[in-house]
Amino acid sequence: xxxxxxxxxxxxxxxxxxxxxxxxxxxxxxxxxxxxxxxxxxxxxxxxxxxxxxxxxxxxxxxxxxxxxxxxxxxxxxxxxxxxxxxxxxxxxxxxxxxxxxxxxxxxxxxxxxxxxxxxxxxxxxxxxxxxxxxxxxxxxxxxxxxxxxxxxxxxxxxxxxxxxxxxxxxxxxxxxxxxxxxxxxxxxxxxxxxxxxxxxxxxxxxxxxxxxxxxxxxxxxxxxxxxxxxxxxxxxxxxxxxxxxxxxxxxxxxxxxxxxxxxxxxxxxxxxxxxxxxxxxxxxxxxxxxxxxxxxxxxxxxxxxxxxxxxxxxxxxxxxxxxxxxxxxxxxxxxxxxxxxxxxxxxxxxxxxxxxxxxxxxxxxxxxxxxxxxxxxxxxx
Amino acid sequence: xxxxxxxxxxxxxxxxxxxxxxxxxxxxxxxxxxxxxxxxxxxxxxxxxxxxxxxxxxxxxxxxxxxxxxxxxxxxxxxxxxxxxxxxxxxxxxxxxxxxxxxxxxxxxxxxxxxxxxxxxxxxxxxxxxxxxxxxxxxxxxxxxxxxxxxxxxxxxxxxxxxxxxxxxxxxxxxxxxxxxxxxxxxxxxxxxxxxxxxxxxxxxxxxxxxxxxxxxxxxxxxxxxxxxxxxxxxxxxxxxxxxxxxxxxxxxxxxxxxxxxxxxxxxxxxxxxxxxxxxxxxxxxxxxxxxxx
Numbered sequence: 136x137x138x139x140x141x142x143x144x145x146x147x148x149x150x151x152x153x154x155x156x157x158x159x160x161x162x163x164x165x166x167x168x169x170x171x172x173x174x175x176x177x178x179x180x181x182x183x184x185x186x187x188x189x190x191x192x193x194x195x196x197x198x199x200x201x202x203x204x205x206x207x208x209x210x211x212x213x214x215x216x217x218x219x220x221x222x223x224x225x226x227x228x229x230x231x232x233x234x235x236x237x238x239x240x241x242x243x244x245x246x247x248x249x250x251x252x253x254x255x256x257x258x259x260x261x262x263x264x265x266x267x268x269x270x271x272x273x274x275x276x277x278x279x280x281x282x283x284x285x286x287x288x289x290x291x292x293x294x295x296x297x298x299x300x301x302x303x304x305x306x307x308x309x310x311x312x313x314x315x316x317x318x319x320x321x322x323x324x325x326x327x328x329x330x331x332x333x334x335x336x337x338x339x340x341x342x343x344x345x346x347x348x349x350x351x352x353x354x355x356x357x358x359x360x361x362x363x364x365x366x367x368x369x370x371x372x373x374x375x376x377x378x379x380x381x382x383x384x385x386x387x388x389x390x391x392x393x394x395x396x397x398x399x400x401x402x403x404x405x406x407x408x409x410x411x412x413x414x415x416x417x418x419x420x421x422x423x424x425x426x427x428x429x430x431x432x433x434x435x436x437x438x439x440x441x442x443x444x445x446x447x448x449x450x451x452x453x454x455x456x457x458x459x460x461x462x463x464x465x466x467x468x469x470x471x472x473x474x475x476x477x478x479x480x481x482x483x484x485x486x487x488x489x490x491x492x493x494x495x496x497x498x499x500x501x502x503x504x505x506x507x508x509x510x511x512x513x514x515x516x517x
Numbered sequence: 518x519x520x521x522x523x524x525x526x527x528x529x530x531x532x533x534x535x536x537x538x539x540x541x542x543x544x545x546x547x548x549x550x551x552x553x554x555x556x557x558x559x560x561x562x563x564x565x566x567x568x569x570x571x572x573x574x575x576x577x578x579x580x581x582x583x584x585x586x587x588x589x590x591x592x593x594x595x596x597x598x599x600x601x602x603x604x605x606x607x608x609x610x611x612x613x614x615x616x617x618x619x620x621x622x623x624x625x626x627x628x629x630x631x632x633x634x635x636x637x638x639x640x641x642x643x644x645x646x647x648x649x650x651x652x653x654x655x656x657x658x659x660x661x662x663x664x665x666x667x668x669x670x671x672x673x674x675x676x677x678x679x680x681x682x683x684x685x686x687x688x689x690x691x692x693x694x695x696x697x698x699x700x701x702x703x704x705x706x707x708x709x710x711x712x713x714x715x716x717x718x719x720x721x722x723x724x725x726x727x728x729x730x731x732x733x734x735x736x737x738x739x740x741x742x743x744x745x746x747x748x749x750x751x752x753x754x755x756x757x758x759x760x761x762x763x764x765x766x767x768x769x770x771x772x773x774x775x776x777x778x779x780x781x782x783x784x785x786x787x788x789x790x791x792x793x794x795x796x797x798x799x800x801x802x803x804x805x806x807x808x809x810x811x
Contacts, residue, residue: 241619243702243769245733246626261774278623279631319618350619351593377766392700392766393674393729396755400779401796403758406752412759414766447658447679478658502796 136358139182141224143341147325150314152307154338157226166207167200169225175199182214182222184363186259191215196228218363229301229339229445233297234327237308238342239276239315248276248315252294252308256327259516282312303336304328319349328408367411367434372428376413383408384512386431386440386469388424390449395500398443401501407509410437420453425461432467439511440471441504451475451483459490470511472496474504519648519670519694520714520721521609521637522585526652529554529577531598532589533565535739541589541613541656542568548659550652553581574605585609587654587784592616599625603633604787612640612705613655622703629705632710638705642767644675644697647682657682657695665691667722667808671711673700673734674755674767677727677797681753684801685725690808694722700767708738716746723749723807725800726791728782730756730768735782743789749807750791753800754779 138146144154158169159182170177181193182339188194193215195206213220234257244247254269255263263270272294276282277280284305291304307328315323324342331337345358364372371378377392380400389395395414402409411431415423431440444454454475462471470493475483485498498504528545532538533555534721540595543566546552554577557566557804561572571577584763586602588595588610602610610629622641639646645655650664663686670685670692673680678697685692685765696711698704709728715721724746728735742750757779759765761772772778783793794800795808 195653241623241702243734244737245702246623248623276622277627279627316620319620321619346618346620348592348616349620352618379760379763379765381760388678391674391676393677393727393755393771394680396674396729396759396765396770397677397753397797399759400755400757404795409758412763412765445676445680445683447656447661447676475678478661500798500799 136345136356136362137184138225138343138345138358139184139222139361140180140341141182141359142358143447144338144414146318146343147311147314147338147341150310150337152310152314153335155227155229157224160223160225163204163207163211166223167203168223170197170200170203173225173227175203175276176228177203178226178228179203179210180224180226181210181213181215181220182224183220184216185216185218185412188215193220200202215342229329229337230332231329232332233330235296235329235364236263236326237311237328238322238324239312240322242275245275248278250274250276250282250290250308250312252290254294254296260326276312281316282309284309297330298310299334300336307336310349319346319353321346336517364442367430370433370468371413371430374430376415376427376430378430381409381411382477383410384436384438385508386410386434386437386514387443388415388431388440389443390425390445394445396444398441398505400502401505402441402509405502405505405509407505407512410434413473421457421460424457428461428465428467432465432469437469439469439508440467441508442471442473443501443504444475446475446477446479446483449478451477451479453487455483455486458487462490462495467494469515470494472498472499472508472511474498518718518720519651520711520718521646521694521696522648522652522654524651526585527551527553527581527583528585528587528654529556529574529583530587531574531602531677533557533568534560534570536587538589539565540674542587542657545653548653550654552662553583567575569643574602574607578606583607585611585654588612588614590614592618596621596625599638600628601630603636607636608786609637609639610705611642611643612638613645617641617643617701619702622701626703626705635745639696640699640705641700642701643699643704644678646694649692655697657697661686661693663689663691666693666720667691667811668725668804669693669711669715669721670695670725670727671708671715672697672727673729674727677755678751680797681725681727681801685800685804688801688804688805693718700769702732702769704734708734709741712738712741712746716748717739721748721811723751723804725804726750726752728752728754729767729770730759730765730772731767731777732777734786735779739785739789739791742786742791751794751800751807752786752791753794753797754782
């Protein structure tokens with residue numbers, strides 16, 4: 136799960152890394168009060184889970200309280216790449232002499248941790264990678280061995296940073312690696328890592344993605360609570376369903392992530408637009424099916440529903456019973472097309488047979504079911 | 518022939534006394550797999566429907582000759598379970614459990630590589646593997662697979678694996694071994710490992726490969742196929758229309774920074790001579806053609 140910048144800085148601070156004092160606020164009045172406590176000048180920074188904040192006008196320098204008021208009211212509600220700003224981070228402004236870039240993430244090909252360090256910070260690392268790849272010093276860290284002091288020093292030297300801050304940078308990067316590993320982060324990125332005119336290395340931004348699977352080791356609830364989700368995703372999340380909201384009109388339910396992805400593809404291939412990706416997992420019992428249908432049913436854009444089930448261990452008759460029971464429990468607004476295949480599919484189809492109508496249809500293959508669902512959605516829209 | 522497991526394979530289940538482990542362990546035994554032991558330090562000396570429980574994998578291996586472990590332990594215990602299995606002396610550790618933290622996976626993958634280089638890891642978050650008619654280890658429904666050959670299957674996705682097995686069976690095509698490598702960021706066994714094993718296996722004459730968005734495993738497989746695989750390969754890649762930046766169910770299935778798209782994977786595979794199905798059924802049809810022409 137992605138952390139806001141301020142949460143990322145709190146995360147880094149808990150590992151002993153130097154960050155600036157600041158306060159997270161949601162209103163202009165609180166922004167002003169925070170700036171008064173911190174003392175101007177301050178930075179007013181939009182807290183959104185996307186990059187490009189600066190370019191979009193979401194990060195402003197405020198020399199005095201009036202400027203804080205102006206910037207806060209301009210930035211709150213701003214749309215940055217589809218993310219509406221609801222939170223601001225008011226931070227004591229720093230003087231900057233140099234800007235660096237550093238990150239750790241998993242290199243899936245190498246199956247090792249990849250550290251990237253560059254003296255050219257403050258701009259998007261993708262740009263540096265394209266225009267001047269030699270400016271990025273890379274290091275691969277064995278997850279068993281960890282990052283040693285010596286290895287870290289070699290890495291810092293390879294990046295050609297200001298030699299005066301080598302020791303400080305080594306110390307900070309060892310802490311960053313510690314935060315990345317023991318904090319169970321998928322990604323930690325500081326851009327920029329700055330050197331102040333006084334020669335202090337300091338964390339000026341924070342991008343942190345924590346591994347949601349490590350909830351048994353860390354309390355992730357505060358971060359989970361601030362995840363941006365559309366209403367549909369929030370409802371599905373509450374039911375423990377794997378759901379991704381899309382823009383179309385064909386609601387999709389499938390068992391298994393691969394099959395759900397494949398179903399979304401097939402709907403697109405036949406000219407339709409899926410409303411969502413929804414994986415109900417292996418055991419498609421009535422409760423799970425009813426919950427999934429409820430989530431889809433509450434999406435006003437949905438005009439038809441495509442249920443795509445392949446029975447493996449899950450048996451066809453259980454799936455069929457689940458659908459029938461779910462339809463009794465939930466009043467479904469859109470017609471449903473079912474494709475049921477695999478283990479005991481014949482038994483399942485036989486159970487569904489008496490319930491078939493223009494509200495509940497069955498198709499023999501994934502492709503035909505997709506065509507039918509798309510035609511129904513288009514018919515409803517015209 | 519088959520790869521990795523066959524009728525002589527003896528399996529110990531770590532987590533046999535839990536509900537999932539018991540359910541699938543017994544199903545696997547019903548299929549004909551030699552399920553020789555379970556482990557649970559608190560229940561050593563007891564049994565699950567006649568399958569003896571030992572305190573550790575090492576004890577189970579010593580007493581029963583088990584050479585494969587199947588892990589059904591909850592995510593929090595997987596790291597130590599995998600290390601216990603490797604230390605205990607099995608050749609293959611199959612981790613079914615999903616939701617294992619990335620840092621644990623990265624750790625035990627590399628730990629096995631350095632300290633137990635002869636131990637193969639499959640998973641985590643995988644359906645397991647089946648050599649139809651010989652051994653079924655994990656959560657694949659055995660009866661949807663036809664015995665024999667000539668097709669080997671390797672897949673990143675669970676349900677699509679079953680779909681592939683079933684489609685081949687409908688067309689009366691057998692499978693030597695079907696390996697689900699799982700959809701996590703650090704899979705213990707890769708496409709390449711399986712492709713190399715299928716290339717060596719005399720009974721496997723063609724390979725079905727099922728990939729999905731995210732990472733670069735399919736692209737790496739394409740390079741390997743071009744250089745090292747003489748047998749025909751048919752592939753399907755899920756997630757052609759997945760939006761960037763959204764995890765599609767699996768932890769590893771995400772298009773980020775324009776990387777890991779299905780199209781790029783299809784292009785790379787096609788360039789390596791792999792025939793691509795636009796849907797799972799089309800891939801099945803193509804494979805039927807390939808098998809018909811063998």
